[in-house]
Amino acid sequence: MIQVQNLTKTYSESKALDNVNFEVQDGEVLGFLGPNGAGKSTTMKIITGFIAPTKGTVKVDDLDVVDKSFEIRQKIGYLPESNPLYSDMKVHEYLSFVASARQIPKDQRQKSIKRMVDVCGLSDVIGKNIDALSKGYRQRTGLAQAMIHDPDILVMDEPTSGLDPNQIVEIRDLIKKIGEKKTIILSTHILPEVTATCSRVVIINQGKIVAQGTADELTAGASGKQVVYCKVKGDRGIIRQTLSEYHPVSSIKEYAGEGGDMHAFALEISEGDGRELVYKAAVSNNWTLLELYHKTENLEDVFRRLTTSEE
Numbered sequence: 001m002i003q004v005q006n007l008t009k010t011y012s013e014s015k016a017l018d019n020v021n022f023e024v025q026d027g028e029v030l031g032f033l034g035p036n037g038a039g040k041s042t043t044m045k046i047i048t049g050f051i052a053p054t055k056g057t058v059k060v061d062d063l064d065v066v067d068k069s070f071e072i073r074q075k076i077g078y079l080p081e082s083n084p085l086y087s088d089m090k091v092h093e094y095l096s097f098v099a100s101a102r103q104i105p106k107d108q109r110q111k112s113i114k115r116m117v118d119v120c121g122l123s124d125v126i127g128k129n130i131d132a133l134s135k136g137y138r139q140r141t142g143l144a145q146a147m148i149h150d151p152d153i154l155v156m157d158e159p160t161s162g163l164d165p166n167q168i169v170e171i172r173d174l175i176k177k178i179g180e181k182k183t184i185i186l187s188t189h190i191l192p193e194v195t196a197t198c199s200r201v202v203i204i205n206q207g208k209i210v211a212q213g214t215a216d217e218l219t220a221g222a223s224g225k226q227v228v229y230c231k232v233k234g235d236r237g238i239i240r241q242t243l244s245e246y247h248p249v250s251s252i253k254e255y256a257g258e259g260g261d262m263h264a265f266a267l268e269i270s271e272g273d274g275r276e277l278v279y280k281a282a283v284s285n286n287w288t289l290l291e292l293y294h295k296t297e298n299l300e301d302v303f304r305r306l307t308t309s310e311e
């Protein structure tokens, strides 16, 4: 189990992480989701022991990553965002090099490499120079590097970024296969990534965790909000004021209407069916209701609501 507790990281002036808390259970595939600059890479570098936190702790199986950095590195495989590879080496040479750096005993290295070639689908390129590989194969080579010592935990920073749609599907399938046996944390700013591969999601924005749970919990569950859209003819100020006074209406936004005395509103509803509420309000106030529909948030809506600061 990975426990991230009160994690704060300050780079010179700016706070990249601000009191971050979450846990990852054994066997979970956790999607670490956030816009650019949210703090994903920083968190991953701390979990893998590459940089130290300013405050707070990360424990892997009860071992502190700062105090027990060496033990932790044996348990964790890490594919950094930049996927650093030695481009003038052949795939086989590179994996041999990593196996020796990982101190895999000499008589077991070939077996470890063979296992990675099979798991990551590298047999066609094993004798090729790394700089001649497609981005998809480079990513597979990076994954092989990360897993050659057979760690229980795999940390991958934006593993599908920069790949074409076919390569994305291939790497996702590979991650799914690996995830059947290992604990995985993968970061992404791409939403379908999460629905395709992850069993749970942590959403981070500006260094703070803003939501966590399964995709279903985040959309339909307690934090999932219903939004009712309506177009009403009448006095804008009165309509807005009246609707905002209803208790289940937790926020009200206006969007482009059709001009004149026709006004469009989006109401965030905390409970019950907001359509009924708007309909009844229109009847009792004698407004003309021109449009009325509701939408339950999908993961993209949740992500946008939590990570953008528009009114």
Ligand code: ADP
Residues within 6 Å of the ligand: 011, 012, 015, 016, 034, 035, 036, 037, 038, 039, 040, 041, 042, 043
């Ligand atoms: P993400 O991976 O989610 O895009 P990062 O963890 O890379 O976000 O960055 C979080 C914040 O910390 C950003 O504002 C970024 O500019 C800043 N940051 C990251 N690395 C450094 C660094 N080495 N020095 C100074 N600021 C940094």
Ligand code: MG
Residues within 6 Å of the ligand: 040, 041, 042, 081, 157
């Ligand atoms: Mg990053």
